[in-house]
Amino acid sequence: MKVCEYIVKLLNEHNVTHIFGYIGGYNQDIVDALHKNGGIKFILNYHEQASAFAVNAYSVIKEQPAVATSSGAPSSLNLVAGIAEAYFDSNPCVFIVGSAHSLATRKDKRLRQNTFEEIDMVHLVSDITKYAVKIENAKDIKYELEKAFYIANEGRKGPVLVDIPYNIAREEIDTTNLKSFEPPETNYDDFNTDDALTLLKNSQKPVILLGGGTRSSKARKYLKHLLDKVKIPVVASLCGLDTLSHNHECFKGFIGHYGNRYANLALANADCVFVLGSRLDERQLGGYLSKFADGCKVVRVDIDKIELGRKLPETISIYNSVENFLEKLSERDFKGMDFSRWLNVISIWEKRYPSYDLSKKELIANNFLHVISDYLPDDAIICADVGQNQMCTAQSLKLSDERRLINSAGYGSMGFSLPAAIGAAYAKKDTCIVSINGDGGIQMNIQELHTLKRDNLPVNVIILNNNCLGMIRRLQENMYDNNTFISVDGYSVPDFEAISKAYKIPYLKVSSQNEYKLVKDFISSKHPTLIEVCLPVEMTNYPEPGCLIDKQVPLLSDTEMELVKKECNFD
DSSP: OOHHHHHHHHHHHHTTEEEOOOOOOOHHHHHHHHHHHSEEEEESSSHHHHHHHHHHHHHHHHHHHHEEEEEEHHHHHHHHHHHHHHHTTOOEEEEEEEESSSTOOOOOOSSSOOSSSSSHHOOOOOOOGSSEEOOSSGGHHHHHHHHHHHHHHHHHHOEEEEEHHHHHHOOOGGGGGOOOOOOOOOOOOOOOOOHHHHHHTOOEEEEEEEEEGGOSSHHHHHHHHHHHOOOOOOOEOOGGGSOOOSSSSSSEESSTTOOHHHHHHHHOOOSSSEEEEEOOHHHHHTSTOOOOOOOOOEEEEESSSGTTSSSOSSEEEEEEEEHHHHHHHSSOOOOOOOOHHHHHHHHHHHHHHHHHOOOOOOOOHHHHHHGGGGGGOOTTTTEEEESHHHHHHHOOOOOOTTTTEEEOOOOTTTTTTHHHHHHHHHHSTTOEEEEEETTGGGGGGGHHHHHHHHOOOOEEEEEEEEEEOOOHHHHHHHSTOOBBTTTTBBBBOOOOOHHHTTTTTOEEEOOOOGTTTTTHOOOOOSSOOEEEOOOOOTTTOBBBSSSSTTTTTTTOOOOHHHHHHHHHHOO
């Protein structure tokens, strides 16, 4: 059996049913073997970056390692953005790249290049992968691929890269004597929940903070079980926003720089915070100077040991999975614990400080996204791009029931949403997919509109068009004397209606609040659509970042801040 054929066999054994990528001379043998095998569908994107972003979303929805492939140097380098995305947002992705003949590549690093399309991908991605390896001996193929799948999915999930020279892919091997990979033992903390339960019992204003480490189906199940027994306010980071349904009585919003004001107030005034699978970076805490309230007890659970104790003082640090912690905690007795007063206070803030205002007559992105939430199926998957559109989505879109939200969060790459939506569409068939984009980001992978049309994917592309690079424009307005060079001046957008017509995708323009209702019958679960929402150039997020987590812009008045303090005083 050839190595390329054996690769396909191993992929089948790992339940791989789809591979995203692009074909070239150096991965042709693998693609040919895929075609002859017939058990795995090859999804051709029109740029390798799109394949790499698509495979990220696919892995999130499937909750298993997903695979992308590319050919020589330019093809493989185009994957790098998606490899970084998988690394920073902890998505289990396996990147199989074809490369030049192993005997033709340079042996002396002082030599710039020896053969066509040659590059050292292993060293190039070493800082953004959990593991990267070049196959030098055909007999190592089983060991290295098994290792790759294990590492991608173990602990804090992430990307691995396997570089296979095309001559190795063509070699014949005896599959009966190949070395297997034996997974090592893991040494996570043994823990009980007694101390955490005591802290909760002694608190009046606890908050559970959900990060990206809470997104698995098991974590969601155990969290719901816990909240059935004890009602604790729950807030979420960008990556944890789809863990708990937003119509759950305990869900209290999105935290961070651009978070819902009421969620940030809850976090800033809590006396006990359970931080579950969250990095607590400066954007989540509202700034480098932010901290929790004086005397706040912090219970932190993370499967990445180096994250523990790194940001803020922690009362209890647990090196283990969120799933294991929630399972054990949800089995405990919470008799006598009642946090209804605290929940009511946050609910008052939620009504007082919403991130949308439906009384406004002008077209506002937050209002639009809040309204169309009611038009989406309960199991819709939403993919947000990066920029103002992403923050509007996080602030105002309702992720009720089983809806999912996929972001480029830690990496923050424009051009992510549309390819991610393609990955989501293949991960979950017959589901309404929504791709939310700014007018800048959509142009970075706009060629993937043809993938939607070619494969008739039910992806509804929404372009929030304010004819500028909005987040940079706001930065320039605030810090660079209103010099909107390139973000507005020198920037322009194409005719999106003409583009949708060229791709033969149905088009809808929304130019006023009265036209929101047109979206209801236009969004499809059967075919692609494109919706352009025409917004003013001066579009802003609400609220916007301030110096601290509880001091967002526009600032609350002194009177309001005194009222908040009074409402938090339970003595």
